[in-house]
Every structure is written in structure tokens, then in C-alpha cells.
Amino acid sequence: MEKNHLHYLEQLSEQYPTISKASAEIINLQAILNLPKGTEHFLSDIHGEYEAFSHVLKNGSGAVRKKIDDVFGRSLSEADKAVLATIIYYPREKIELVKKTEEDMDSWYKVTLYRLIEVCKTVSSKYTRSKVRKMLPPDFAYIIEELITEKPEVLNKEAYYDAIVDTIVNLGQTEEFILELATLIQHLAVDHLHIIGDIYDRGPGAHLIMDRLMKYHSLDIQWGNHDIIWMGAAVGQLACIATVIRNSIRYDNLDMIEEGYGINMLPLATFAMSTYADDPCDIFVFKQLGDATRTVSESSLIRKMHKAISIIRFKLEGQLIKKWPEYGMQDRLLLEKIDYEHGTIELDGEVYPLRDCNFPTVDPENPYQLTEEELAVMMRFRSSFLHCDKLQKHMRLMLKKGNMYKVYNGNLLYHGSVPLNEDGTFRKVNIYGTEYWGRELFDVLESYVRKAFFSTDMKEKEKGADLMWYIWTAPYSPLYGRKKMATFERYYIDCPDTWVEPKNCYYELINQPQIAEMILHEFGLYGKNIHIINGHVPVHRLKGESPVKCDGKVIIIDGGFSRTYRKRTGIAGYTLIFNSYGLTLTAHDPFESAETAVKDGVDIVSRREAVELVDRRILVGDTDVGKRMKERIRDLRDLISAYQEGALPELESSNYIVY
Template structure:
């Protein structure tokens, strides 16, 4: 009965045998097309310019397509020029207009337009005409389709040449070149996977989010920094304090103030008043400091310390009200002897490097002063009512999740919490135990409630606290260390206390049995499947490899963030999965967009691994292919129902 109802509904879209049969033919044709190119990136950490460039050049794929199309016909200089036009068409044309005479410019436009048409034709060759048309700007869709499909056809040369001449005469060549450049970029990457940590220390997380919101096809797996910002956007005090502290530490308050319009004036006034005679030497500012920022460094250090103390207080209160989080060891403010300037951790006393705590009451160390309460009230209001931030966080919830299984690739940011024997660790959440995939699911469930549930409801409050738990707890899949030693890094000069021990996962991922268990737990094929995750920077310069368990797992955090590049020795990885197989690409540091445009020098990228498939993958081999096959089956049933007279055709 239900199947018949479904077929009746389907008949509204396909009213007769001809319509249903035509759609079967179309879908069957799509199944035989080459699989689209998937692009995997991780740990962007706010590095907008580099991320933008990686999307524009397709991790070197566009340069490869130029070689495929033109071989030895073009010189290296001509290929570089063409590549820079594809990456940054508007800016490159501005530069060429400055450098060339009118006659030279006319010739360059004509030549470049023809070369871009050939490149667009190559990039479009693996897609249906319908899909390519949808990727084109509507104003140029007809003419672009004509140029791409008609060029090179017999008896059409004059027709093609006339179109080119008309484009030049009407002054539309700039607009068309820009449209072709962006089309080639778009067709080079069919689907984007962002495996966490869009946010953190870099200056452009808000710009990355704007870019992602305009992107044609993507998914996101939340990183611990992302979930922290999501918690902050929900109005959670401890998450907000962490976000502001990290931004202050890495000289990135500009993202908060100018990127999102967060009002930091109450914090600045409080810090200047409360810590006016405190040099705050431990609260140094990391990252790039411009000359114009130097005069503000003293204020930033005071703000840094002020919000750090507030953070430790708020976290202490949270730990006390959530004993089920089992984080009592992170209660440290009550372990300080404020007269002697020492702290007792696990029965041993350590001297504190800074003993100036004017806002801490030794009898009630986790209580905020009235002034601190005032600062937090203003910050909470700013975060909750920032329209731009709320738009971004809603997008993260809409397109994101704790994990994703996609075409037999299991994607998650951090790790699957494991026991020493490789079994999934049981973790108690809200009174029940969860492990493996179920742990991810329950944490995501509560995180969504923390943002979307009714204000001040118990479910919302618990969900908000869970977002902080996901950020920092040892059992969090996106954190994966035994503790977050923020306090120790600031105040205690002992390397043992500062050490954050990684989850057993990182010791066991070379074992095939563990990887097969994870793949099957997340509904991927144990033989054909792969795991892709980030979070832990790969120290390439020390001989560490991003490829684990004979190529079954890839850790693709290679140092997008400048802060990690000294540790990793490179500037990031991207993984590319296309119809021919999988490529892991390592990138050298990105100088700047202007350097690429003027010098025509791309990021140098090396292919670290190339796994080719025996038979070229088709759409029919993908998850989307499975859905298309189901649609074909349903349409076949509809055709049968028409032929049997069970459903009447409408002609």
C-alpha cells in the first residue's frame, strides 16, 4: 500500500511511460560518467588567503589540466600566465591592463579567451551539460555553453570566430574571462570536505566561513575549535572566555572586533583598571605583530590575563556543577596557596610564575567579582546577538556534524577514543555509557540542543556545557588528549605538568584490526574504505608520515597555520579523491595572493602518495550512484504500473 502511494506521488512528476523512461535513460547515463573530484582539507585555523588559493588552484590540479590540454604547445611562461588568470581573473586582468599597450592587450585578451574556452571544455568533460550549465553565471550561460560545445567542431569555425569578435567589440571580454576562470575553478572540485578547525588563531576565519557559505557543494566535520565557537555563539560563558583568550593570545582580536563586531571595550576597560600596574609578562602575544599593533600590546596582554582568570573561574564552576564530566583534577584555583604563591597538584607543591590575582578570593576562588560579571554579561550579549556570527554558526550546524561516512571514507577531526587493547572506550554521558559511533552521535545530539533548544531550558544548559566538554575533555573525540593544560602552561614551570598525553588511538592506528573495526563501526567497507582525520599536526621534518596503516588512514593536518609550520616543516596537506584514485598533496608555505598574481609563481605542491584504481571510478560506484540506482528502480516500478494499468497515464 505504501509503495503504491509512493508510485502515485512519483507519477505526478513523471505522468506517463515516456517521461519516466526518459528519466531512466538520463539517470543511467549519469551512472556511467566519471566520479567527481572530492577535495579534503583540515585545520584551516583562520588562514583565509592560503585556503582560498588552495581552492582556486585545486591543490595543483588546474596546473595539471593546463599541461594535459596544451602539452608543449605553450611555454612555461605562457602556462604560468594562464594559471594565474584562472586563479585570480579580475586581479590578473587589472595587472595586464597596467603592463600592456592597447594593441598588446587586445591580442592578450583574444588569446587568453580562446585558451580559457579550451580549459573549460576539458574541465567540463566529465559532467553532464545540465550540471555544467548550472555552474555558469546565468547572464553568460548560453554563450559559454556555445563556446565550450561548438569550438573545434567541423564547419563551425567561422561561427566560433564571430562569437569571439562580438565579445571583444561589445567590451564583454573581461566579464567573460572572469566567468570562465571561476567556472574552471568550480568544475575542478566537485565536492569539498572540511575536516575541522576552521576557527582558531588565524585572522580570517570569518572570511573562510563567508567563502564556504557561497561554495557549491561541501560538508564539514566539526573540530574542537569550531565547537568552541559554536558554544560561544550559544551564549555559553566558559566557551566565550576561551574564544576571547585564544584570540588575545594570538593577536587576533581583530576577528572578533572587526570580523564579527564583538564589543571588547568593557573587557579592555576592566583589564586596564584591574591590572594597570601588572606587566602581565606571562601573557605574551604570539603570532604576527604589525608595527601599528605594538602600542596596543600592553593592553592586549592585560586583556589576555583578565579573560584567562575569568575563564578558569567559569570552568571551575562548570566542573563543580557537572560531576558526571569527571574533571575534578582540572579544579586548580582552590589548590593555590595565595600567601605563599604555590599550587598543590597531585600532592606536590609547585611555585607559581605569577602570583598577582587581584580578583580571586582565596575563600571562594571561583566566584566572579561584580566587575567580571559585568564584562561577561556584555560579552555574552555581543556573541548571542551578533547576526554575522549566528549566520555562520547556523551554517556549521546545517552543513556540519561530528563525523561523516562518504563514499567509504570515514571523516572525523580528532580520534575515536580507545582503550589500550584497541577496544572502543566506554564514556558516560548524562548517566548512560556510549562508545564508538554512538559516542559521536550522543555528543552531537546534545550540542545541537545546546544551540537550538529553548533559552534557559535544562536541555539547552546541558547541551551548552557539552559543547565545552567536546572542546576540552579527555573523552572527547575531537580533542583526544588526557587534559587541556592551559593553566599549567601559563603559571607552572614544569614540563611534566604541561604535557598533554594523546589518546591510545594515536598509538594503535597502525594496527589493521583497529582500522577495520573503526571502518565497520562507521558503516564503511573494511577492505576498500579509508579514514581521514586532522587535529594532530604531522611533524614531517622529524620523519613522521601522514599515511598510517599501509595507506588506510590519512592525517591531513600538515600546518595550514603558520604557528605549526616550524613543527611540521611544511604548510599543509590536502587529499584529492577522483575517478583515477587518491592523491595526498603536501604544500609549501603560501607567500601572498599578490605574489602569485605578479610573479605568476604558484604554491609548490608535491604528491606524497598516489593510489590508482584498476578501473576508473564512475558515479555508479559512489553513494550518490546508489541513490540514483534506487531512483531508477522506482521509475522502473512506475513504468510497470503504467503498463499494467494500475496507474493511469496522463498524456
């Protein structure tokens, strides 16, 4: 036996000091390997739509309702099954509603408890008792375990369970017990959650989504470009801060910044009222994409703030492009292309009139320099973002659970794209003087993101912070993947042709099987039943576009969670379920409200768009976790051999030191 391996076994022996303990662990692991794999749930491009996100999370994209159907089949009516599903999704709210009409609550409690227990038995059946035990609520752990565990030694099971349920009801603990059971069912129905990017922007509840994810039992996050720009803001990068504020105003979400994160907008409001006092700030140029009702004066102030932060953003972006010429974005130095005297701009040899010609803070000789007042506003914001405890906690979750990409159980997850050349080869991208492509490009970008938060080298920290703006908007960023971000053109040029943001050729080439396989191989995936799963670009279902591409190797699950996309996509988002039977892609209709769901038992209407079933049921042993378990079993077998051959001494219980 090799010396290094023997040294490792010595360490392992501290955990398994005898042959019997090592054997017991092998038996335990071998049993787990033969269980069905847990259900994975994939969501993408949530964009702050908290209520819809929360509901999809609760119902597991139909996984919970399927379990109810499995348990009760035709023994319950569709109406009763809908009520039971609503109790699982919104237990407290549904109970309060039932109380208003139900005369015999004790009987209702008992019936509901029995039904929930049956569902809980089914969803827990694919897990070991040990894993289920870890997920049980502390206050009711013993009772729930008794109720969901078969007890062959109990002769009169009905009387045994009746006694437990009666005691719960008589002690007045039913509502809390139902609440805990409902939460447990949700957790057991979905073993692991994947968020494929873009939690932030557009919708009003990104901070609430992050609060929810902070408590979620098992998840990973692939960063989207809208997430990265918030991460940049959290480390104090000024262009990132200006961008997230501008986005929040544009999409009518200032409440999220002010109330959700406690960041005061007064410095910007004061500056905007002073600087743009006589500027009407054209309602069609600086409009908000929301339906909030405001007074005339409120709308006027918001437009002035919108214009003020937009100009600051364009200046700060120009500073970064000049600071880092290797970003290769000189064509986006737009403020210096303006003819301020004639109110025009020249782009690609064409001269366009500007819709707004009032630039009181722009010096044509030095257009990217902030005025003293603009700089003061941004430094106030920088301090607020750096010292916002809630935002910093959310970003720590992004760092702890997040990555640029993830390889998980045969699937490659990333938000946007892999930059490609037109001939299908990987695009080489210059990152601070060195060219990277393929997987290495993702890796180096992630390393710089982490440097922005953790590096003690101030230059590297600064490069990391600045690079987050690049990742947000650059043509060859894997998280953006378009030639330009045409924010300026949409504001100032009344020509839709200039608003077009051409996509990287990845989005055409990915339909070719050899390209998909090349990318999968680059990230270490080979064989059958492997997939690329990403979002970022909404699938236009109304135009007949399919989210499943390249003979099923590529699945794009951005179907328009954000309200602003729904008219174009025709749905309210795609989600994906990967369980022991295979993959199921689901399209969702818009979610009305939690109140309607509770009152009328209305679930999100979901339709299976595509299904990929496997030849045999997938077991834990077929997963990444299972592979690690098999390695553990091999090590434990080696440990047992070392004990039996005398290479290591077996420690009997009498040898333990008791402190």
C-alpha cells in the same frame, strides 16, 4: 505489489506521469552513472589562514594546473601555462597587471579567451550538460554553453567561434567574461569540498574563510574542537566566550573579533586597566603569539586584557566542572589547588612555584566565583555574541553543512579521534548519566550541539551549550582526545613537564590494521578502498612521520596550515584529492601572498606525498550518489511496470489541468 510501495509510486507518478517521461529519466540517470566521478577536495585545520586557504581552493590542490597540462601539454611553454593558471586563480588582478605592459589588449583578450574555453571544455567533460548548465553564470550562460559544447552541425567551427569571441571583445565584456569563465573552471575542477575541522583560531581570517564557504557550490564540514568552542560562544555559553576571546588575544587576532564580527573589546579593556593597573602582567606569561608591532602602552594593555580573560576563563571552567561532575574533569579544578599565601600550586603530589602570584579577583574560599565586574563584562560579551548577525549566519552554515563525522564515498571523515581503551576496545564515555561509545558517542554529542541551538526545552538547551565546552577540551571528547588542556600550566608553571598534553591511545592504536577496520566497521564501511581521513594532530614531517598510516587505511591531513605549526611540521599543510583515478595526498610549501602569485605567477609549491590508484576509473555509479540513482532507476522501472499492468493510470498530456 505491496500497498506501501504502490502508494510511493503514486506519489512518484506526479513527477513522471507517463511511461515516456519515466523512461527518459531512466536513460538520463543511466548516462550519468557512466560518467567519471567528480573530484573531491579535502582540507583540514585551516586555523584562520585565509590567503593560503583561498589559494588552495582556487587551484584545487593542483587540480586546475593538471587540467591545463592535460589540455596544452607541450603546445604552451611553462611560463604561458603559469600565466593561464594565474588568470584562473586571480582573473581581475592579473588583467589589471597585464594592462600596464600589454600594448594590444584585444589580441591578448582573444588568446586568453580561447585558452580558457579549452580548459573549460575539459573540466566540464565529466559532467552532464544539465549539471554544467546549472553552474553557468546567468548573464553569460548561453554564450558559454555555445562555446564549450561541440556542434557537429556547424561546418565552419572556427569562424563560428571567432564571431562569438569577436563580439564579446567588441562589446567590452571580455573582462567580466574571463572572470566568469575562471570561476566556472574552479567550480568544475572540484565537484565537492570537505573541511575536516578547525576553521577557527590561530590565524586572522576565519571570518573570511566562513564568508567564502557561504558561497561555495558544494561542501560539508566536520566540526573541529576550535569550531565547537565558537559554536558554544554563538549560543552564549560563558566559558566558550571567554575561551574564544582568550584564544584571539593569545594568537594576536583581536582584529577578527572586533572588525570581523564587530564585537567591542572595550568592556574587557576597561576592566583590565582598572583591576590590573599596577600589575605588569609578565610579558613571558601573557605574551601574544604574533608579530604585530605595538607601542609599549598598547602591549601593556593587551597583556592586562589577556590576564583578565584568562582568569575569568579558569573560573568559568571550574564552575562547569562542579556543575557537571559526570564530565569527570575534577582534576582540572586548579584554582583551588593554589596556596595563595605562598604562591605555589600542588599537582599530582608535586609543589610548583607560580610564575605570577597576583590574583586580585580570586577569593581563595570560593575561587570560581566571578566578581560583579567580571560578570558584568561577560554578560556584555554574551549579548554581543548572541546578537552578532554575521557570527550567527556563519554558525547556521556550520549547522547546515556540518556534523561530528561523515561517511562519504567509502571514506570516514572526522576531525580528531575515536576514544579507545588501551586494549583497543571502544572507550565508554559518560554523557549526562548514560554511557556511549563508538558511533553512538558521536551521534549523541551532535544531538546535544543541535539542541543548544534549536531545543525549546531550556534544560536540554543549557546541557547542549555546556557540552560544547566539554567537546572542546575533555579527555574523551572525539574532537580533543588528550588527557588535559594545559593552558594553566603553560601560563603559571615554569616546568615543561607539566605542559605535556598526553594523547588518547587512539593515536598509537590507529596504526594497527585491525583497529582501523574495527572503527570503519563501526561506522558501516566494509570492503576495499575504504579510509579514515582526519586531522587535528599535526604530522611532523621533519621528524619523518608519515600522514599515511595503517597500510593506507588512515590518512591524517593536518600538516600545519597554521603558521604557528610550520616550524614543527616542515610544511604548510596537507590536502587530499579523490578523483576518478584514486587518492592523491599533497604537501604544500608556505604561500607567500596573493600579490606575489599575481605578479610573478607563483603557485603554492606542492608535492605528491602519496598516491593510491584504483584498478579502473571510478564512475558516478560507484559513488553514494550513484547508489541513490540506481535506487531511483529501480523505482522508475517499477513505476513503468505499474503503468503497463494497469495498477496505476498513465496520465496523458490531455489530462493535465492548465491554470
